[in-house]
Amino acid sequence: MRIAVLLSAGRHPVSGTPVLPRLEAQAVRLAAGLGEAVGLHAGPDAAAVADALGQGLGRIEHLHLAEGADPVPALAARLGTLAPDLVLAGRRGQGGPESGMVPYALAEALNLPLIPDVVAGSAGEGTLRLDQSLGRGALRRLVVRGPVVVTVHPDAPAPLAYAYGRARRGTVEAVTPAPAAASVPEIAVEERPYRRRPKLVKGAPAGGSAAERLKAATGESGAVASGRVLVEPDPEDAAREILAYLRQIGVLAPPAAPGDR
Amino acid sequence: MSRPRRDPRAERASRQVASAAGEAARPRYDRTARRGAGRPRRDPRAEHERRRLAGGSRPRYDLGQVAPPEGVPSTEARPRPAAETASKILVLEAPAFLVAAVPDAAGGRLSAHDRQVLGAARALAGREGGVAVLTLGPCEGCGGAGADRLIQIEGQAEVYDPAGRAARIAAALAALAPRHVLFPESLDGGDLARRVAVRMGAPLFGNAEVVAAGGLIRPARGRRVEQRAAPGLLATVAPDAVADYAGPPREARPLAVEADGMAGRDTRPAPILAATRVPADPATVPLALAEFVTAAGNGLHDLDTFRQLVAALRATPGASRVLCDAGLMPRHAQVGASGTVLAATCYFALGISGAPQHLQGVAGCEHVVAVNTDLHAAMIERAGLAIVQDAQAVMPALLRLLAQEAGGRGGVS
Ligand SMILES: Cc1cc2nc3c(=O)[nH]c(=O)nc-3n(C[C@H](O)[C@H](O)[C@H](O)COP(=O)(O)OP(=O)(O)OC[C@H]3O[C@@H](n4cnc5c(N)ncnc54)[C@H](O)[C@@H]3O)c2cc1C
Numbered sequence: 001m002r003i004a005v006l007l008s009a010g011r012h013p014v015s016g017t018p019v020l021p022r023l024e025a026q027a028v029r030l031a032a033g034l035g036e037a038v039g040l041h042a043g044p045d046a047a048a049v050a051d052a053l054g055q056g057l058g059r060i061e062h063l064h065l066a067e068g069a070d071p072v073p074a075l076a077a078r079l080g081t082l083a084p085d086l087v088l089a090g091r092r093g094q095g096g097p098e099s100g101m102v103p104y105a106l107a108e109a110l111n112l113p114l115i116p117d118v119v120a121g122s123a124g125e126g127t128l129r130l131d132q133s134l135g136r137g138a139l140r141r142l143v144v145r146g147p148v149v150v151t152v153h154p155d156a157p158a159p160l161a162y163a164y165g166r167a168r169r170g171t172v173e174a175v176t177p178a179p180a181a182a183s184v185p186e187i188a189v190e191e192r193p194y195r196r197r198p199k200l201v202k203g204a205p206a207g208g209s210a211a212e213r214l215k216a217a218t219g220e221s222g223a224v225a226s227g228r229v230l231v232e233p234d235p236e237d238a239a240r241e242i243l244a245y246l247r248q249i250g251v252l253a254p255p256a257a258p259g260d261r
Numbered sequence: 262m263s264r265p266r267r268d269p270r271a272e273r274a275s276r277q278v279a280s281a282a283g284e285a286a287r288p289r290y291d292r293t294a295r296r297g298a299g300r301p302r303r304d305p306r307a308e309h310e311r312r313r314l315a316g317g318s319r320p321r322y323d324l325g326q327v328a329p330p331e332g333v334p335s336t337e338a339r340p341r342p343a344a345e346t347a348s349k350i351l352v353l354e355a356p357a358f359l360v361a362a363v364p365d366a367a368g369g370r371l372s373a374h375d376r377q378v379l380g381a382a383r384a385l386a387g388r389e390g391g392v393a394v395l396t397l398g399p400c401e402g403c404g405g406a407g408a409d410r411l412i413q414i415e416g417q418a419e420v421y422d423p424a425g426r427a428a429r430i431a432a433a434l435a436a437l438a439p440r441h442v443l444f445p446e447s448l449d450g451g452d453l454a455r456r457v458a459v460r461m462g463a464p465l466f467g468n469a470e471v472v473a474a475g476g477l478i479r480p481a482r483g484r485r486v487e488q489r490a491a492p493g494l495l496a497t498v499a500p501d502a503v504a505d506y507a508g509p510p511r512e513a514r515p516l517a518v519e520a521d522g523m524a525g526r527d528t529r530p531a532p533i534l535a536a537t538r539v540p541a542d543p544a545t546v547p548l549a550l551a552e553f554v555t556a557a558g559n560g561l562h563d564l565d566t567f568r569q570l571v572a573a574l575r576a577t578p579g580a581s582r583v584l585c586d587a588g589l590m591p592r593h594a595q596v597g598a599s600g601t602v603l604a605a606t607c608y609f610a611l612g613i614s615g616a617p618q619h620l621q622g623v624a625g626c627e628h629v630v631a632v633n634t635d636l637h638a639a640m641i642e643r644a645g646l647a648i649v650q651d652a653q654a655v656m657p658a659l660l661r662l663l664a665q666e667a668g669g670r671g672g673v674s
Contacts, residue, residue: 013483095483099467104455113424113532116452127534135448136550137541140421143534153448187464189488194480197470200377200501209325227629227645231636238648239658242609242630245646249628250368251553251607252574255666 001035001123001146004084005057006075006102007049009041011095018048023090025055025159027152031088032056032160034123040078042071046172053170054162060170063177072102074177076109084147086128091117091151100151107149115144117153351511353409356391361439362408363430365449366400373627374445374500376406381472381503382443383407385492390440393516395433397426404513407506411513412437421536427456434461436518443472446497454497466496472503543577548594548601551577553609554626556596559583560612560633564590566656567611573663574609581613597622611652615640 005028010021031037039060041049046062053060063074079087087110092100107114119139120131132140133153230238246252278289314321362382364375371379382392391409394400397416404411414429430453434442444454446468458465471478476489477496543551556579557567564584571578580590582597596603598618608626613619615631615638623629623643631644632652641647648655 011483016483016485097481097488098483099465100451101455101458101465101467104459108459114456115533116423117448131539133448134538136552137546139539139541141535141537141539142421143536144532145534146532148532187466187490187493189490191481191486191488194484194487197502200504227643227647229636229641229644229647229649231649233648233650235650235654235658236662238632238650238655239662241646242632242648242655242659243662245628245630246553246574246607246609249607251576251628 001086002082002084003031003035003037003086003088004079004082005031005037005039005052006087006089006106007039007041007052007060008090008093008096008102009043009045009048010093013094016095018095020049020051020055021090021094022159023092023094023152023154023156024049025052026154026156027088027090028052028056029157029160030118030121030152031086034086034121037088038082038084040075040082042074042078042177050167050170050172051162053172054164054167056160056166058170060172061175062172063175065177072105072109075102076106077178078175079106079110086146087112087149089149089151091153103149103151110149112147112149113144114149114151115142116151118150119153119156121150349509350404351509353391353511356386356409357389358386359391359393359410359437359439360386361393361395361434361437361442363395363442363444363450363453364400365445365447366396366398367449369399369401371400371402371406372445372447374447374450374498376505377500377503378443378445378450378498379403379406379408380506381469381498382441383506383508384472384503385441385443385474387474392511393437393439394513395430395437397429405510407508407511408513409511410516412516412518414518421533422531423452423456427453427460431457431460433518440494441492442495444495444497446499451497454495458495461495463494466490466493468499469496470499470502472496472498543575544572546577548577548579548596549604551603551605553577553607554579554596554603554605555609555611556580556594556613557584557590557611558613560614561652561656563653563656566653566660570656570660573660576609577605579603579608581616581619610640610644611656613640614638615643 005024007024008021010019010024011017012019028037028039037057039049039052039057040063041060042063042065044065044067046060049060061078063078065071065074087106089103092098093102103114115130115132117133118130119133122129124143126145128144128146128148130142130144130150132142133155134140230241233241243252247254273290276290276292278291309322312322312324314323360382362378364371364378366375379392379394386392392407393410393412394403394408395412395414397414399413400411412433414433416426416429434457444450451467454465454467466477466479468479469477470480474492477492478487478489481488541552543553548554553574553576555571555574555576557564558581561567568578578590578594579596580594582595582600584590585592585595585600593601595601596619598621600622602622602624603626605626607628607630608623610629610631610633612633613631614633614635620639620643629644630646631638631640632648632650632655633641634649634651635641636649641649
């Protein structure tokens with residue numbers, strides 16, 4: 001299976017130095033378990049993404065673009081000629097605008113289906129089995145017919161360890177991109193330093209006193225405060241009440257009819 | 262950024278009072294009019310008077326932190342009959358424009374994040390605009406969350422077909438022509454928003470943390486900068502950033518939209534051959550992610566029964582610090598300030614007193630069930646269903662009941 005991994009010029013979330021985003025290193029690991037992979041980077045400089053060579057990629061193609069140019073048309077043109085069976089990307093960039101639009105724009109340009117938030121994959125006969133994260137540890141197991149564009153979720157297995165020898169052996173090839181116009185219109189934004197905003201405390205009164213805010217933070221007020229109290233019930237009754245309550249809020253499956261479990 | 266320079270001469274001239282022709286010699290000015298810019302001057306006496314409670318011969322004042330809104334006399338503001346305002350449904354007959362919200366609505370129910378998105382949509386709609394909720398399949402509780410219109414697009418919500426879903430939503434949006442469209446920045450909502458954006462060829466403002474008519478703000482470049490833009494057509498709203506709608510319930514009138522969802526259908530064979538849901542294994546899912554946590558405290562001594570109960574309820578086990586310190590439960594099971602802060606939907610506490618450090622870990626849980634012998638325990642006060650009973654007796658009863666339901670055998674403990 002031929003795989004293309006999209007690599008972006010990321011920045012470290014704390015130090016701001018150029019790095020390969022973790023999600024893309026995880027994508028490289030997924031690719032390494034599936035077949036032969038080539039990295040694809042469009043941008044002014046490929047120094048940061050060269051880390052991916054040490055983490056399991058053999059070859060990276062670098063499409064040279066001017067700073068700030070839209071990478072989608074160049075990537076789409078190159079992927080059109082490579083025609084891989086699987087395109088892997090991170091679900092969001094890191095250090096750039098972090099809009100997460102590139103995989104979607106690419107899938108649209110290439111007219112391929114897109115499967116988001118994948119944590120594991122394995123190849124079948126002409127098909128791919130992908131595990132998609134649904135959050136909270138739940139998965140959706142999909143069988144898809146390729147070629148597809150897949151984005152990787154942070155719950156995917158951790159990246160492979162960086163190996164210096166592998167990084168030395170790998171190559172970065174410069175490829176001249178096909179000239180193209182920008183695809184999706186940009187939004188005009190005004191930038192300023194980030195300001196942290198207080199997280200919402202559920203049920204906290206606007207402008208309440210400190211005591212009221214603390215009560216809201218520990219959940220002692222609000223809807224739950226008006227709960228039901230059963231004093232010294234029969235244990236069997238108590239058990240019935242508890243199960244009914246758990247079923248009403250939907251965390252416990254309703255009693256199964258005999259045979260379907 | 263800079264404010265306009267003031268011109269005191271012009272300001273003074275604008276306040277000059279036109280006088281009779283005879284006395285033109287002496288200019289006169291009206292100094293009572295408030296200046297256009299700047300915040301209004303406070304009037305502490307009037308503020309104090311507004312806090313006065315109605316009735317009674319002796320003057321009494323409400324010195325709480327929340328100041329009553331200006332101009333509202335205390336007499337009718339204070340003893341507001343709750344039932345009257347609650348039952349009144351706000352009806353918007355002809356909204357000037359629509360703000361659409363597309364909630365995830367998993368299982369036909371609005372999630373907390375969905376409600377925040379509706380709150381954000383309500384903030385964008387303001388007084389004249391209406392909020393329209395677009396869902397695939399039925400969805401309950403939209404009116405209370407601030408929806409004026411409810412648009413139900415037919416289609417099976419259970420079948421996993423994200424591209425088809427995006428196509429139907431995009432077609433409905435094209436027919437509805439709302440001014441803004443908001444999605445939750447969740448796994449499903451963020452995916453749908455991006456698909457709709459590339460389909461409609463419109464830019465998407467992702468992960469907005471501030472939503473107001475004046476502008477949307479999102480973090481970028483690893484939260485080093487924030488980007489501000491005027492509200493465009495499409496945006497997604499970050500979780501826990503925008504408050505829910507808090508006003509009176511709205512009508513959520515069903516609205517039919519004729520969308521030709523078939524026109525945009527592509528003719529390729531469906532790429533997704535099969536989709537099955539694999540639920541999380543409650544025994545191995547990290548405590549911070551667990552949906553349903555059952556926890557033991559110092560009031561329990563029979564931990565074997567507790568483990569059986571946890572397995573039978575398909576819950577994730579937790580514990581208070583006392584048990585973890587004693588080595589009876591693993592440290593990673595500790596709930597609380599120095600353990601794990603839960604994001605569970607339901608927390609079931611057995612024999613836990615509810616120390617403040619413990620309750621901090623439970624603060625985010627929507628539902629709490631507590632079993633404790635002490636009626637005055639803080640956990641009993643926090644719980645939505647509180648049982649004042651010996652947990653050692655309740656656990657076997659629960660196990661018996663669950664076994665009875667499962668196999669009709671009963672009597673297993
Ligand atoms: C700095 C600091 C950090 C801490 N962090 C945490 C933390 O992260 N998490 C945490 O949990 N604690 C934490 N603690 C400890 C916390 O203060 C409490 O000591 C602890 O939570 C109490 O645990 P408990 O409720 O299990 O035990 P207890 O306080 O002993 O309560 C036992 C409860 O069980 C009831 N009971 C007794 N017998 C029965 C029975 N047969 N059936 C039913 N109920 C019964 C009793 O009425 C009582 O309410 C911290 C303390 C400090 C100082």
